[in-house]
Amino acid sequence: MNHYLPREAQIVARTEESPNTFSLHLQLTDAAPYSFAPGQFNMLYLYGSGEVPISIVSGSAEDGVLVHTIRALGRITKGLSALRVGDRIGLRGPYGRGWPMRAAEEHDLIIVTGGLGCAPAVSIIHHVLMHRERYGHLSILQGVKHTDDLIWREQYDAWAGLPDVEVLLAADVAEPGWRGHVGLVTALFDQLSLRAGQTVAMLCGPELMMRAAAQDLHERGLAADAIHLSMERNMQCAVGHCGHCQFGGHFVCRDGPVFAWPQVRELLGVRGF
Amino acid sequence: MDDNGFLPRQTLQTLLDLLRRQGYRTIGPVVQDSVVQYRDIDTTDQLPIGWTDDQAPGRYRLSRVDSPRCFAWATGAQALKPHLFHAREVLWSVRRDDTGRLAFSEQEPDVRRLAVIGARACDLAALNLQDRHFLHTINDPYYAAKRQGLFVVAVHCAYPADTCFCASTGDGPRAKQGFDLALSELDDGFIVEIGSERGRAIAAQLPLLATTGEQVREATDAITEAANRQFRQLPSTHLRDTLFGRLQHPRWDDVAARCLACGNCTSVCPTCFCHAEHDDVELGGTASRHLREWDSCFSEGHGHLHGFNVRPNTHHRYRQWMTHKLGSWHDQYGRSGCVGCGRCITWCPVGIDITEEADAICAGDLPQEGSP
Numbered sequence: 021m022n023h024y025l026p027r028e029a030q031i032v033a034r035t036e037e038s039p040n041t042f043s044l045h046l047q048l049t050d051a052a053p054y055s056f057a058p059g060q061f062n063m064l065y066l067y068g069s070g071e072v073p074i075s076i077v078s079g080s081a082e083d084g085v086l087v088h089t090i091r092a093l094g095r096i097t098k099g100l101s102a103l104r105v106g107d108r109i110g111l112r113g114p115y116g117r118g119w120p121m122r123a124a125e126e127h128d129l130i131i132v133t134g135g136l137g138c139a140p141a142v143s144i145i146h147h148v149l150m151h152r153e154r155y156g157h158l159s160i161l162q163g164v165k166h167t168d169d170l171i172w173r174e175q176y177d178a179w180a181g182l183p184d185v186e187v188l189l190a191a192d193v194a195e196p197g198w199r200g201h202v203g204l205v206t207a208l209f210d211q212l213s214l215r216a217g218q219t220v221a222m223l224c225g226p227e228l229m230m231r232a233a234a235q236d237l238h239e240r241g242l243a244a245d246a247i248h249l250s251m252e253r254n255m256q257c258a259v260g261h262c263g264h265c266q267f268g269g270h271f272v273c274r275d276g277p278v279f280a281w282p283q284v285r286e287l288l289g290v291r292g293f
Numbered sequence: 294m295d296d297n298g299f300l301p302r303q304t305l306q307t308l309l310d311l312l313r314r315q316g317y318r319t320i321g322p323v324v325q326d327s328v329v330q331y332r333d334i335d336t337t338d339q340l341p342i343g344w345t346d347d348q349a350p351g352r353y354r355l356s357r358v359d360s361p362r363c364f365a366w367a368t369g370a371q372a373l374k375p376h377l378f379h380a381r382e383v384l385w386s387v388r389r390d391d392t393g394r395l396a397f398s399e400q401e402p403d404v405r406r407l408a409v410i411g412a413r414a415c416d417l418a419a420l421n422l423q424d425r426h427f428l429h430t431i432n433d434p435y436y437a438a439k440r441q442g443l444f445v446v447a448v449h450c451a452y453p454a455d456t457c458f459c460a461s462t463g464d465g466p467r468a469k470q471g472f473d474l475a476l477s478e479l480d481d482g483f484i485v486e487i488g489s490e491r492g493r494a495i496a497a498q499l500p501l502l503a504t505t506g507e508q509v510r511e512a513t514d515a516i517t518e519a520a521n522r523q524f525r526q527l528p529s530t531h532l533r534d535t536l537f538g539r540l541q542h543p544r545w546d547d548v549a550a551r552c553l554a555c556g557n558c559t560s561v562c563p564t565c566f567c568h569a570e571h572d573d574v575e576l577g578g579t580a581s582r583h584l585r586e587w588d589s590c591f592s593e594g595h596g597h598l599h600g601f602n603v604r605p606n607t608h609h610r611y612r613q614w615m616t617h618k619l620g621s622w623h624d625q626y627g628r629s630g631c632v633g634c635g636r637c638i639t640w641c642p643v644g645i646d647i648t649e650e651a652d653a654i655c656a657g658d659l660p661q662e663g664s665p
Contacts, residue, residue, distance in 0.1 A: 021432075021434075022385075022399050022434050023431060024384045024385060024583075025384075025385050025397055025399050026385075026387075026397055027397070028394070028395045028396070028397065065387075065583075067387065067389055067395060067581065068572055068574040068578075068581045069572060070570065070571055070572050070583075071570065091599070093599045093600050094599055094600070097599070106393075107393060108393050108394060108395050109395070110387065110395060110397060252598060253598060253603065254594075254595065254596060254597050254598050254603070256568075256569060256570045257568075257570065257585075259431045260430055260431060261426070261427065261431070261433055261566065261568075262567060262568050262569065262570065262585070262588070263566055263567030263568070263588070263590070264567065264569075264588070264595060264596075266613075266617065266621070268537070268616075268621045268624065269621035269622075269623070269624025269625050270624075271625075274430070274431070286537065287537075290540065291609065292540075292603070292604050292608070292609030292612055292613060293603070293613070
């Protein structure tokens with residue numbers, strides 16, 4: 021099997037999430053089966069430019085539509101941002117190890133995200149809501165630099181209204197009228213009523229945020245291996261061959277992107293790795 | 294192995310002829326651009342007969358010696374890596390029609406059979422590491438196709454360069470594994486050892502004579518002496534834990550001030566596997582080829598991540614290279630990524646010596662303020 025070869029996918033819908041963030045809703049044009057686990061990612065190929073790793077936001081592939089939320093920052097993501105409904109791109113995947121959704125069953129879940137880190141974590145929320153009876157209390161903590169960066173506001177409001185779900189938001193810089201916390205997302209931990217032995221934490225966002233959050237939750241009684249986080253590195257092949265995503269001995273694309281905290285603790289947040 | 298025989302020098306050509314008749318493309322060492330390189334050969338006259346190499350940090354020179362031998366040198370700039378993991382290779386191509394539809398097509402792997410003559414113990418240890426990287430977890434079809442058709446005639450090394458330290462990594466100078474046939478070169482010919490069934494089939498057709506005890510002794514002594522002549526070595530501590538325990542050592546800054554971040558070391562390293570992927574669009578705009586090309590952890594783009602660089606300066610890049618090569622390779626593939634060939638020392642334009650840097654970082658107690 022040739023893991024490098026993309027399949028053709030068509031954009032069936034497109035949503036604007038913020039001034040530079042958008043979502044592509046993609047459908048594969050061939051009939052071959054496709055399934056993924058929350059936390060996995062695809063390589064999206066822009067014709068003539070190249071590929072980028074993008075996590076899958078959808079909860080499942082059941083309706084055949086795969087949602088990818090992208091921030092237009094680099095050459096390829098800016099190119100993708102110019103595409104319209106009906107345009108075609110390449111897609112290969114899914115890759116990597118996703119969130120430990122099976123092991124987290126019958127536990128409370130704390131999801132801590134920062135910035136666009138919320139994208140890989142949204143698949144967790146979708147998955148939990150699709151299988152609500154399997155999970156306990158769900159806490160969603162999202163931090164952003166500026167309230168302007170907060171995407172999916174209506175979605176957060178809707179989740180906050182569900183039973184046994186709490187949504188706590190934090191912004192370093194807040195707009196007038198902001199009702200969330202002003203400051204770091206980790207400051208929200210005081211508001212949680214943690215059942216330490218019954219809780220699994222899933223973190224996604226800037227490394228220093230994840231390092232601080234993991235340490236803090238651990239001090240509040242969560243076992244180190246009950247804390248999971250999603251890493252991000254340059255990825256070009258997605259199968260552990262090209263070497264760009266190495267993080268110590270790990271190939272983030274293949275051994276991750278989701279790791280248990282003890283696996284990556286040694287180098288987490290260390291500049292240069 | 295008991296299976297051995299003596300191949301008189303003037304009949305070495307028979308080996309090449311046999312391999313070519315079996316459909317192998319034959320490559321061997323030749324002197325090209327003042328360096329020993331593996332290139333296509335069809336006669337043994339093309340081998341570097343009477344050449345030897347003089348290597349030192351930042352220095353490689355060939356010179357003539359009065360000898361009938363063709364393997365009286367240590368290493369060239371490249372091992373077997375470029376013949377199995379190409380420096381530039383097309384993976385797939387795509388066509389776009391008028392309506393914007395994309396049709397992807399796979400590049401067919403190159404399945405031509407290749408026989409290499411002259412591979413050294415360090416080259417074979419490196420080949421084994423590249424096998425683990427490209428074949429053992431997820432199969433790379435391009436590497437796999439070329440690897441499957443590879444026939445290896447090794448030569449036990451009797452001429453280590455001053456930059457060599459394979460004895461310290463445990464990979465040489467005797468080739469222990471990974472060959473079909475192995476040769477020990479003597480003045481009047483070669484002791485031929487069999488390493489595989491394919492090798493045995495070829496050996497059965499060679500005009501081999503019985504070896505004498507004296508010939509075997511001479512060959513064994515030459516290998517022992519080749520090990521004893523090496524004076525460079527890696528520290529004998531557990532390098533993985535020591536290096537990762539000393540990420541703040543001041544020597545990283547010291548080496549970064551000398552390192553040009555040119556990537557020569559990673560290009561000549563027989564185990565470095567990093568490569569970048571990019572597109573090459575045809576002028577008409579209706580088709581594009583997707584390629585991979587050797588990359589280096591010393592390059593600007595290697596640590597690029599949407600808007601920032603994970604390894605912005607040379608300090609980070611040299612540290613990444615060494616902690617990976619000597620450290621986290623243990624996590625990935627159960628051993629160091631260094632086979633002691635010394636190429637990174639020879640081909641470094643400023644003569645940085647990995648054994649000297651590793652020594653400086655690992656020696657003694659950790660300097661104060663040093664814990665990461």
